[in-house]
Amino acid sequence: MPKRPYHLETLALHAGQEADPATMARAVPVYRTTAYKFRNSKHGADLFALRELGNIYARLMNPTNDVLEKRLAALDGGAAALSLASGTAAVYFSITNILRSGDELVSAVNLYGGTYTMFDAILPQQDITVRFTPVNDFAAVERAINARTRALFIETIGNPVLDVADIAGYSALAAKYHLPLIVDATFTPPTLLRPIEYGADLVIHSLSKWIGGHGIGIGGIVVDAGKFDWSDPKFVLYNEPDRGYHGLRFAHDLGDLTPVAFALRLRTVGLRNQGPTLAPDAAWQFIQGVETLPLRMAVHSANALAVAEYLRKHPKVTWVRYPGLIGDPAYHLAQQYLKKGAGGMVVFGVVGGEEAAIKLVDNIELFSLLANVGDAKSLIIHSGSTTHSQLSEEAQAAGGLFPDLIRLSVGLEHIDDIIGALEDVLEKV
Ligand SMILES: *Cc1c(COP(=O)(O)O)cnc(C)c1O
Numbered sequence: 001m002p003k004r005p006y007h008l009e010t011l012a013l014h015a016g017q018e019a020d021p022a023t024m025a026r027a028v029p030v031y032r033t034t035a036y037k038f039r040n041s042k043h044g045a046d047l048f049a050l051r052e053l054g055n056i057y058a059r060l061m062n063p064t065n066d067v068l069e070k071r072l073a074a075l076d077g078g079a080a081a082l083s084l085a086s087g088t089a090a091v092y093f094s095i096t097n098i099l100r101s102g103d104e105l106v107s108a109v110n111l112y113g114g115t116y117t118m119f120d121a122i123l124p125q126q127d128i129t130v131r132f133t134p135v136n137d138f139a140a141v142e143r144a145i146n147a148r149t150r151a152l153f154i155e156t157i158g159n160p161v162l163d164v165a166d167i168a169g170y171s172a173l174a175a176k177y178h179l180p181l182i183v184d185a186t187f188t189p190p191t192l193l194r195p196i197e198y199g200a201d202l203v204i205h206s207l208s209k210w211i212g213g214h215g216i217g218i219g220g221i222v223v224d225a226g227k228f229d230w231s232d233p234k235f236v237l238y239n240e241p242d243r244g245y246h247g248l249r250f251a252h253d254l255g256d257l258t259p260v261a262f263a264l265r266l267r268t269v270g271l272r273n274q275g276p277t278l279a280p281d282a283a284w285q286f287i288q289g290v291e292t293l294p295l296r297m298a299v300h301s302a303n304a305l306a307v308a309e310y311l312r313k314h315p316k317v318t319w320v321r322y323p324g325l326i327g328d329p330a331y332h333l334a335q336q337y338l339k340k341g342a343g344g345m346v347v348f349g350v351v352g353g354e355e356a357a358i359k360l361v362d363n364i365e366l367f368s369l370l371a372n373v374g375d376a377k378s379l380i381i382h383s384g385s386t387t388h389s390q391l392s393e394e395a396q397a398a399g400g401l402f403p404d405l406i407r408l409s410v411g412l413e414h415i416d417d418i419i420g421a422l423e424d425v426l427e428k429v
Contacts, residue, residue: 008075008190008191008294009191009294011071011074011075012071012075012191012290012291012292012293012294013291015070015071015073015074015075016066016067016068016069016070016071016073016074017067017070017071028064028067028284028287029063029064030064030280030281030283030284031058031062031063031064031280032280032281033058033062034057034058035056035057035058036054036055036056036057036058044056050248050268058277058280059271059272059275059277060267060268060271060272060277061267062280062283064280064283064284064287065083065278065280065283067283067287068081068083068221068283068286068287068290069081069082069083069221071287071290072190072205072211072221072223072290073223073224075189075190075191075194075290075293076185076190076194076195076196076203076223077190077194077196077197077225078196078203078223078224078225078226079224079225079226079227079259079260079263080223080224080226080260080263080264081221081222081223081224081263082221082222082224082263082266082267082270082271083207083219083220083221083278083283083286084219084220084221084222084270084271084276084277084278085218085219085220085276085277085278085279086206086208086218086219086220086276087184087186087204087205087206087207087208087209087218087219087220088114088115088118088206088220089220089276090204090205090206090220090221090222091115091118091184091204091220092118092122092276093222093266093270093274093276094182094202094204094222094266095123095128095151095153095182096126096128096270097237097262097265097266097269097270098150098151098180098235098237098262099128099150099151100128100236100237101126101127101128102127102128102148103128103129103148103149103150104128104129104130104131104146104148104149104150105119105123105128105129105130105131105149105150105151105152105153106130106131106133106141106144106145106149106151106152106153107119107130107131107132107133107152107153107154108132108133108134108135108136108153108154108155108158108165109132109133109134109135110134110135110155110158110159110160110161110163111155111158111159111184112155112159112184112186113159113383113387113388115155115184116388119132119153120132129148130153131144131149135154135158135163135165136163136165136166136169136333138169138170138173141170141173142173145173145177145179149177149179150179150180150234150235151179151180151181151182152170152173152174152179152180152181152182153182153183153184154167154170154181154182154183154184155183155184155185155186155187156183156184156185156186156187156188156193156195156337157187157188157323157330157342157343157345159383159387159388160347160383160387160388160401160405160407161321161347161401161402161405162187162321162322162323162330162345162346162347163323163329163330163333164323164330164333164334164337164338164342165183165333166333166336167181167183167195167198167199167200167337168198168199170199171198171199171200172199174199174201175199178229178232180201180202180228180262181199181200181201181202182200182201182202182204183195183200183202183203183204184204184205184206185200185203185204185205186204186205186206186209186210186374187209187210187343187345187373188337188338188343189205189210189211189293189297190203190293191293191294191297191298191340192297192301192338192340192341192342192343193337193338193340196223196225198337200225201224201225201227201228201262202222202223202224202225202228202262203222203223203225204220204221204222204223205220205221205223206219206220206374207219207220207221207278207282207286207289208220208372208374209372209373209374210289210293210296210297210300210343210344210373210374211286211289211290211293211374212285212286212289212374213289213292213293213296213374213375213376214289214375214376215372215374215375215376215377216285217282217285217286218282219278219282219283219286220278222263222266224260224262224263224266226259226260226263227259228262229251230250230251230261230262231251231252235251237250237265238250238251238261238265239251239252242269244269244273245268245269250264250265296376296412297340297341297343297344298340298341299412300341300343300344300410300411300412301324301340301341301342301343301344302341302415303344303410303411303412303413303415303418304322304324304342304343304344304345304346304408304410305322305324305325305341305342306415306418306419307322307346307408307410307415307418307419307422308320308321308322308324308325308346308348309325310419310422311346311348311422312325314426315351316350316351316426316429317348317349317350317351317426318348318349318350318351318404319348319349319402320346320347320348320349321346321347321348322342322345322346322347323338323342323343324338324341324342324343344373344374344409344410344411345373345407345408345409345410346407346408346410347383347405347406347407347408348405348406348408349402349404349405349406350404350406350426350429351429352429353403353404354382354384354403354404356404356429357382357403357404357405357406358382358385359428359429360406360425360426360428360429361380361381361382361406363425363428363429364380364421364422364424364425365421365424365425366378366413366417366418366420366421367379367380367408367421368380369381371386371387372409373407373409374409375409375411376411376412377411377412377413378408378409378410378411378413378418378421379408379409379411380406380407380408380409381406381407382405382406382407383401383405383406383407384401384402384403384404384405387407388401
């Protein structure tokens with residue numbers, strides 16, 4: 001631990017790394033190995049029994065991933081983190097690291113499309129029920145909580161209309177009912193917002209988006225705040241002896257590591273026995289992204305705000321949503337949670353509705369028409385026909401998805417070029 005508590009900009013470059021002892025390499029090396037040598041049989045036995053912590057097999061641990069995990073834990077103010085093969089895996093394995101068949105989750109409804117489908121169609125196949133509630137409707141959340149509820153789930157900025165979750169309001173309810181609050185913070189990397197400061201217990205990021213930041217790979221991470229008490233018997237997975245781990249009870253038998261029981265269980269059950277491992281080469285790419293994250297998020301946010309202000313004044317634009325825009329329905333929450341910038345996403349509609357929206361995305365220069373967000377390059381998509389097309393019309397409406405919605409992920413190009421591309425295409429529609 002440094003004597004002086006470092007700022008996020010410094011942690012983004014240094015946290016979690018000690019120079020490689022063999023080579024003194026300055027950059028983080030990529031450890032391309034499947035397994036690690038034991039000093040002798042006793043050493044191997046101690047590692048397997050968790051009497052000593054150390055590397056065994058790269059499905060569950062790798063020194064490159066370890067740097068990424070420690071760095072994100074430091075940035076988010078958490079106690080531990082675990083990288084996984086995708087943001088989707090991070091969501092799925094977080095939930096199944098707490099809930100089992102018969103349990104229930106209460107989630108905000110305004111979710112990333114893939115997560116909505118997981119909650120609506122996949123988890124029920126495992127007899128896990130998800131109760132959806134409108135974001136920030138705390139009365140609805142309380143009505144949805146029952147004796148089987150085991151967690152609350154929100155996104156910091158939701159899909160598709162970019163509402164901002166009132167994290168402190170959710171964490172107050174989570175505390176009242178003794179439930180962990182899981183926050184998908186993909187749209188607001190930790191240099192913009194640190195949900196743990198507002199009471200989140202677990203923070204999830206898709207690394208594929210702004211943290212990686214260059215549209216170069218798929219990965220996810222879960223940060224464990226290390227403060228949830230899992231010894232409440234309703235969390236059966238933490239209180240009953242684990243058959244897969246010689247009878248270990250995660251809430252009781254971990255000694256000093258008890259605060260990070262969630263992260264340790266996710267590694268020793270999730271990664272070890274279910275296998276959603278992030279490759280070290282991908283972890284290395286994401287570390288490069290983290291190093292410039294503070295700089296990039298500031299520019300993404302400034303560019304997105306300028307785009308939102310430009311669109312609002314344009315006569316062919318019927319509506320625009322950006323949490324950082326004065327007068328936006330989410331503006332007051334953005335003022336509270338997103339003082340350092342409201343991120344890179346802007347959504348809007350145009351005169352001529354869905355047809356005009358499709359014409360616009362098909363004709364714009366500079367922006368790439370594709371299903372991703374958080375690239376350094378500007379991206380565009382018509383959500384209704386693509387990312388959220390799996391949702392019924394009803395679910396689309398409940399999530400606030402208008403058929404004319406155009407989604408922008410505003411990149412790091414010069415702002416005049418970004419606005420120029422919008423100006424040119426708006427002339428045509
Ligand atoms: C992209 C995304 C995910 C899924 O992440 P992948 O890395 O694509 O699996 C989850 N939540 C949000 C908010 C996302 O934007």
